[in-house]
Amino acid sequence: MKPFEKILKDNKTWAAQQLATDPTYFKRLIEIQSPEVLWIGCSDSRVPADKITGTQPGEIFVHRNVANLVVHTDLNLLSVLQYAVDVLKVKHIIVCGHHNCGGVRAALSNQSLGLIDKWLWNIKNVYRQYKKEINAQSSEDAKVDLLTELNVKEQVLNLAKTSIVQKSWKENNAPDLHGWVYDLRDGIINPVFDIPAGSKVDEIFEYDNL
Numbered sequence: 001m002k003p004f005e006k007i008l009k010d011n012k013t014w015a016a017q018q019l020a021t022d023p024t025y026f027k028r029l030i031e032i033q034s035p036e037v038l039w040i041g042c043s044d045s046r047v048p049a050d051k052i053t054g055t056q057p058g059e060i061f062v063h064r065n066v067a068n069l070v071v072h073t074d075l076n077l078l079s080v081l082q083y084a085v086d087v088l089k090v091k092h093i094i095v096c097g098h099h100n101c102g103g104v105r106a107a108l109s110n111q112s113l114g115l116i117d118k119w120l121w122n123i124k125n126v127y128r129q130y131k132k133e134i135n136a137q138s139s140e141d142a143k144v145d146l147l148t149e150l151n152v153k154e155q156v157l158n159l160a161k162t163s164i165v166q167k168s169w170k171e172n173n174a175p176d177l178h179g180w181v182y183d184l185r186d187g188i189i190n191p192v193f194d195i196p197a198g199s200k201v202d203e204i205f206e207y208d209n210l
């Protein structure tokens with residue numbers, strides 16, 4: 001059986017199991033799409049948002065890209081963010097990185113990997129800001145782990161710099177922003193950085209006419 005055929009087969013088994021335990025499962029889900037959380041995570045196959053958080057369908061709105069970046073020219077991310085904040089009115093946004101992230105590791109190297117260099121450029125800029133602290137680490141793994149944490153922090157700050165989040169802070173006093181790192185070694189998520197709704201952002205990024 002080819003990998004994609006196994007996925008279709010496993011899907012049928014899963015759907016049958018859901019119905020066996022709860023005959024109204026799908027009927028109920030059709031009617032609800034009111035998640036209170038937006039999750040921005042890494043595309044890495046080992047970090048599936050709902051599995052590692054034990055959340056059920058309907059509970060979290062998810063966007064994933066390589067190394068969980070919040071880039072202000074990324075129409076995809078911005079559309080997800082605007083919809084989650086303005087329409088779904090999520091109460092929390094979580095940026096979740098993970099230890100041993102391939103995107104972060106690649107950004108720390110000097111090897112070109114093709115088009116993705118343009119995306120990883122954003123992480124190189126985070127490195128540039130914290131070069132001293134990162135270079136002081138004793139191993140390459142420790143450097144990757146520290147840059148992973150700092151990258152999460154910078155992406156949370158990037159969220160706070162958007163007019164979408166600032167407008168919602170003014171109007172709804174939400175969402176709170178959270179930066180987390182998932183540890184592949186023990187499956188535990190560690191919070192690293194928070195920005196509560198309504199916080200001050202660096203004044204150059206503040207919009208005063210929203």
Ligand code: CO
Pocket residue numbers: 042043044066067098100101102103104
């Ligand atoms: Co990753």
